[in-house]
Amino acid sequence: MSDNDTWTAPGSGDDVPAAAVPPAPPLPPVPPYGQYAPPASPPAQPQYGQYAPPSSPPVQPQYGQYAPPPAPPQPQYGQYAPPAPPQYGQYVPPQVWQTAPPPAQQPAWQYAQPGAQHGPTGWAPPPKPGLIPLRPLGFGTLLGAPFQVLRRNPKATFGSGLLIQVIVGVVTALFLGAAVVWAFSRWSSVSSSSSDSDAISAGNYAIILLSLLIPVVLSLFASALLQGVLVIEVARATLGEERKLGELWKAAFKRILPLTGWLVLIGLALLAAIAVIVGIVALGAALGSAGLVISILVSVVLGLAFVVGAFWIGTKLALVPSVIVLERRGVFASMRRSWQLTTGHFWRTLGVLVLVWLILTFATQILQAPFSFLAPIATSVVDPNGSGSGIIAFIAVYIVYLAFTIVISAVTSVVQAALVAVIYIDLRMRKEGLDSELQRFVEARQDGSEVWADPYLPTARG
Numbered sequence: 001m002s003d004n005d006t007w008t009a010p011g012s013g014d015d016v017p018a019a020a021v022p023p024a025p026p027l028p029p030v031p032p033y034g035q036y037a038p039p040a041s042p043p044a045q046p047q048y049g050q051y052a053p054p055s056s057p058p059v060q061p062q063y064g065q066y067a068p069p070p071a072p073p074q075p076q077y078g079q080y081a082p083p084a085p086p087q088y089g090q091y092v093p094p095q096v097w098q099t100a101p102p103p104a105q106q107p108a109w110q111y112a113q114p115g116a117q118h119g120p121t122g123w124a125p126p127p128k129p130g131l132i133p134l135r136p137l138g139f140g141t142l143l144g145a146p147f148q149v150l151r152r153n154p155k156a157t158f159g160s161g162l163l164i165q166v167i168v169g170v171v172t173a174l175f176l177g178a179a180v181v182w183a184f185s186r187w188s189s190v191s192s193s194s195s196d197s198d199a200i201s202a203g204n205y206a207i208i209l210l211s212l213l214i215p216v217v218l219s220l221f222a223s224a225l226l227q228g229v230l231v232i233e234v235a236r237a238t239l240g241e242e243r244k245l246g247e248l249w250k251a252a253f254k255r256i257l258p259l260t261g262w263l264v265l266i267g268l269a270l271l272a273a274i275a276v277i278v279g280i281v282a283l284g285a286a287l288g289s290a291g292l293v294i295s296i297l298v299s300v301v302l303g304l305a306f307v308v309g310a311f312w313i314g315t316k317l318a319l320v321p322s323v324i325v326l327e328r329r330g331v332f333a334s335m336r337r338s339w340q341l342t343t344g345h346f347w348r349t350l351g352v353l354v355l356v357w358l359i360l361t362f363a364t365q366i367l368q369a370p371f372s373f374l375a376p377i378a379t380s381v382v383d384p385n386g387s388g389s390g391i392i393a394f395i396a397v398y399i400v401y402l403a404f405t406i407v408i409s410a411v412t413s414v415v416q417a418a419l420v421a422v423i424y425i426d427l428r429m430r431k432e433g434l435d436s437e438l439q440r441f442v443e444a445r446q447d448g449s450e451v452w453a454d455p456y457l458p459t460a461r462g
Contacts, residue, residue, distance in 0.1 A: 030062055129442050130240035134435040137426040142352050146418040149234055150411065156245045157418070160229045161410035164222040169406055172215035179211030220267060224259035227321040227417045228252030234421035235326055235456055239442060258324045261331045273306045315350045316342050321417075322424035326456040341427045349423055356419050360412045367408060371401045 131152060132145050150157050229252045236243050243251075277299045284295020319338035323329055329337060342349055374397055381393075428434035437455040 129238075131234065131237040132422065132425070134238075134429075134438050134442075136430045136435070137422070139348075139352070142419075142422060142426060143356065145234075145422045146356065146415045149230070149237060149418040149422075150414055152237060153233060153242055156243060156248050157230065157233055157414050158410060159245050160226060160248065161414040162407065164226050165406045165410045165413070168215065168219050168222050169402070171218055175211045175214050179207050183207055216267070220263040221256075221260055223413075224263050224321070225249075225252055225256060226413060227420070228255050228259055228325050230414060230417035231322045231325045231421045231424075234418050235425070238425060239438060239445075239455075252325070255325045255328070258329075258331050258334070259321060262320050262324065262334070265331065273310075277303055277306075311350065312346075315346060315353065318342070318349065318353065318420055319424045319427070322421050326424070327458050341424070341431065345427055345430070349427075352423060353419065356415065360415060364408050364412065368401075368405065371397065371404070 131148060132141060137145070229248045232248055232251050233243060280295050280299050280302065281292070284291040284293075284298075287295075317335055317338050319341055320331070320334045323334035323337045324331070327334070327337065425434065429438075434455070441453070441455045
């Protein structure tokens with residue numbers, strides 16, 4: 001307000017200096033209509049550490065003036081920048097739109113390479129340096145491992161079984177044939193009216209019985225030797241080793257005496273059971289017809305009880321040969337050890353043993369069945385008139401049948417003996433952590449250690 005109470009615009013009075021009003025910024029020249037105006041150059045970038053005021057907003061183009069599109073922001077270091085979309089009418093090959101290559105197709109799981117590092121989410125199967133994986137075995141592995149023993153080292157396994165079966169068969173035939181020839185020669189040299197005919201007949205029966213006992217003893221010895229050979233082969237094959245035939249037999253001979261003692265105990269138990277049944281029948285026969293009937297019924301029931309008991313005790317003591325050979329224990333200590341290992345796993349052990357026995361028996365019957373049809377057919381074809389040449393054909397077929405039976409017996413004996421050894425190793429891995437001992441043994445061997453402790457020997461805690 002002025003003194004005469006009249007209003008004036010700010011800055012128009014004499015009391016406001018002219019220099020206080022800032023001048024207006026000059027406007028950029030406007031090009032004529034339709035003329036292209038290049039954009040203004042970007043402002044200079046400030047030096048490091050220098051303050052840069054915020055830039056003014058871009059100048060809006062006038063009506064009809066062309067303004068280029070703003071440049072896309074540049075990505076920072078390490079930041080993914082998607083490709084720019086194509087311009088209208090521009091051809092773009094298909095591979096430009098693939099922002100990232102497709103992931104490589106990896107299998108759902110794979111075995112770990114030796115020495116590979118595994119993260120917390122990785123999984124690697126247990127090591128399998130040889131015959132079986134070093135972990136408690138499943139039912140299928142237990143069934144398949146004995147057959148793999150035969151396929152893995154056939155020279156040492158099948159060769160041992162075949163050699164033992166041939167020796168037992170030849171010795172049995174020689175002893176039995178010699179005893180029969182001797183008995184017939186004694187009968188032919190004595191007339192029926194002689195007073196010594198009864199004594200000679202009794203002597204002949206004794207000769208035949210003794211000739212049968214000698215092969216039984218030899219079979220026990222051979223079976224003990226075969227079990228020792230197969231137990232060592234399975235134990236070393238689990239660690240990835242392969243032994244020769246001579247090495248296995250040499251190692252098995254060191255434990256042949258306790259093995260034979262164990263099989264003699266089995267034979268004595270069977271003879272005792274048979275003697276009890278025969279004694280009951282003989283006692284009933286001495287009491288009369290009624291006593292004979294009662295004694296036969298009692299014998300049948302007692303025989304069934306003996307069979308059930310044999311299955312139970314045989315399963316509990318099935319690991320005795322493995323303990324004798326691998327842990328180097330005596331017969332009675334091995335019996336206690338086998339009883340301890342099978343405790344809690346009786347039905348599983350019995351099921352595997354019975355199932356493998358049924359498989360082998362069924363396969364043997366199928367393979368031997370053709371010979372029962374081939375023998376009479378060969379005889380009738382060779383000698384249709386019955387002139388005597390058919391006997392030669394029958395003998396030839398029978399010899400082939402015996403050879404085939406020896407081969408089948410060798411295979412079944414090897415598989416059954418190997419099964420017992422596999423069950424023994426599985427039970428020790430389940431109950432005593434033997435798999436950890438076997439893994440440490442394999443690692444020490446791979447590291448080049450010269451001193452290897454036998455992992456199958458019992459520890460002080462065991």
